[in-house]
Amino acid sequence: MVLAIGTLEHFMKRLAATAALAAVATATAACGTSETAASAGPGGVYTTIDGSKQIDATAPINPFNPQGSTFAGYDAMALAWPKNDLMDPNLFYPGLARSWTATPDQGEVVVHLQPNARWSDGRPVTSADIRTSIGLAYTQGGSAYTVNAGAAGAAADIKVVDAKTVKIVQGKNRSNAFLRNVLSTVVVPDHVFGPLLPAGFWATLTAARGTGPAAEKAKTEITGLSQKVITFSPPEDVSAGPFVLERVNPGAALLRKNAYFYDAARIVPGKVKVLNYTGNEQIWNYLVSGKLDSAPFTAVPAAVMKKIKQTPGNAIRKGYSPVAASMAFNQARKPYDNVHVRRALAYLIDRAQVTKIASPEAGTPSVTTTGIHGSSAQAWLGAGLGALDQYKVDPAKADQELRAAGMVKKGGQWAMPDGSPWKVQIHVPASFSDWVAAAKSVTSQLNDHGIDSSVVTSADYILYLDELAGGKFDIGFWLMALGPSPYNIFQRVYGPANGWSLLAGRLNHAAPGKDGNWMGGPETVGGVNPGELTNRLNLATPEEQKRIVGTLAKLTNEQLPVIQIYDYVNTQFVNTTRYTGWPAAGSEALRLPAGVWMQLGMIKKSGV
């Protein structure tokens, strides 16, 4: 078999040649990278991740498309950028709006644009761009720009005061969310996107605010433009931000500095590379290899965190993250309709232990259940927080509560009042590793106390949400405390998931098991309607808000529609090898994209 061996050798040579080709490719690519990096100028290439979406190279360069190839803070600009305040959702950093004023009831908001703002093609950013952007936002619906005239916080009129000043007037049903919704407006160039609005659009909008068949027809015409706006694909990026899209492929997007940006002198990097990711493990790889100059909040297991910390230059910035993980009950199911059972479970769960296992780096055990993130609760409730039941681990109290609920203990195991077995099933989506770990820790603790408990996972998050909304679970993990807006905080507990929803400006309550009401709580508790109070939060004055938040926090603490397990800690990553000037730990800017940090003049070259 001489020839067989000869042929084998031949193929081995081919294999070696292939390997050599790969090696040459590696070397060439490495050299090429440095050449291309040099073209970015002395500012270099800033590498990061956009946590809000995965890159899709086929998506249009259009911020109205949820998957669009535009990146907030870099080439997609809002009028202003929200500060991560514990209580006030109306605090913003300037964006394309240099300043703004609002009447006390937010009935009128006047926006003054950056005087030097220009698009990347050199044209000035004017009030016409704002008006067109608002017109396009109406076609998408929601927040301040809804065609439902009766909806709270809907804009009623947009007036161009001059080339750099716009006045937006709120309708009669006033909401304190109006200012922040206006300031969050994403601005697109009128000379690119303007033709999407048909002639007579503004007259149609006025008609849509009326009543009767003509108004309905006008509404349909406006919302009918939605798909046209989303699918619009400009041939190239025209940006008013610090960067403009150069090219995008399925692995990354490359943006170059916009020489026309109104504050270009503050922008240090010559280019920005936004890497794509399909799962957290890819972000971990990028972090371990030191590729990322900054990365948004990413859940990281302890072992990986250790490796990330070992990479030269890597540092961690922690701050307030307005979200908490909780166990939510379906109160339409027995025995969870009984508050004593819910309280008993709260007295048995060691939240510190659960947090240590599930989210040691990015979580802090909830002080108690209020519906509000711990940091924010301190600010809202002050000394009142200490007066609430802390639900510290107390098996004796748990036993008392279970007996008060009529539960019986047989052979060391707790059973239903009629003696039938009580099996606690806690549901979590399989893809949320911290929730799975948390649920396992909780069931372990409950089993130790004679409550037969187990964890059930759903294959993915969408399936989980579907089953949850369908009322199929007794207990499921749930994200809550979405501040800083108090309405957003309590809407997670006393919103659609618990039966309350706004329809054409009117609050309705659906019966348990209907229209997405899977929490199944009572409509009123001791004469208090928590859904109504929650809805009131968007309309109330700051003083009234504080009173309502106090009432809702106390009610939540007593009734426990959810058991708050741990409050998330925003854990972000930066690398000081190439750049410095990162927002400090706890900064109100920390959760914003790095492009906004650059706009604020924070990012500098290392060693300069």
Next chain:
Amino acid sequence: MKPSTVRGRPRVNAVTRRLAGHLVRGLVMIWVVTTISFVIIRNIPGNPVLGQYETLIERGMSPDQAERATAALYGFLPTGSLWEQYTGYMKALLHLDLGQSLSTPGTEVVTLIGSAAKWTILPVLGGTLLSFVLGVTLGVYAGVKRSGKLGDLLSISGSLLHGVPQYVIGLLVLAIFTTLWPIFPAGGPVDVEFVPGFNAGYLASLIQHATLPVLTYALASYGGWVLAMKSSVATVLGDDFILAAELRGLSRGVLFRYIARNAILPLFTILALSLGMLFGGAIFIERIFNYPGLGLLLVNSIGARDYALMGGTFLVTTMAIIVVNIAADLLYAVIDPRVRTGGVA
């Protein structure tokens, strides 16, 4: 020439009839699979818009922002009864319209599939061919020298690699070449800093990014080829014509060609199927290396409950397998005279 023309005509007719039969069966199979996958896809539980809203919340968006980002998606959901949706889908299919994506709202499914297909072909085709050539060659050696040490070694290596799941090999390759010995990029198809085109930097980056996916695919499928070829060689070695060739004193080179040619025939069917599966992508490999091929597209479309995209990806995979099967069947008639002549060789 006349006799051959006379003999050729029925042969051409037979091939045409065979091809026509395949085409009809293929079309029926495509229709059946499309219908079944349509019904399954439309019945997968999950509300895509609610899912997208909650995913945005989970990624740190405020409820207001998430609502703004998802409100318009309702316009992309299919409407009407299941039957109406089905007839609409089939009518559109006749015009090669696979619909619009929900996860990339408004983008044509055909565009998304076309974009992903080009990224699948390079690593999967490269990996398949590399493992085929390597596996078949070493398989012949393992078959001929099956009692030798190297033959045993090849068989054991083949069995071991055949038994290790693709994703385990992928993770190992990733850990070795991107973390322990970081000489290859961890993800993506090509460095975005290079201008796309026929230039050294771009092509080098393309090869560099494809190396680990190709290597993983080749390693994962190499074992199967070695074992299949070894087994096939062992069967051929027992055939009378090999004994006759040896008795006639044919050279080792001629003998090797006799063995290899006859032993490789059954592997062509497997190769054809592998090439068909190419369009299904290598799901785990693409996921691990963040390689934006059809496998990753399919996974993402299922995760987002993007009905049109799921249906389109299934359809393309189905069609590819059926077409490649037909091609393999026809090719078999060319490479194996026994098939062509109905066993009268």
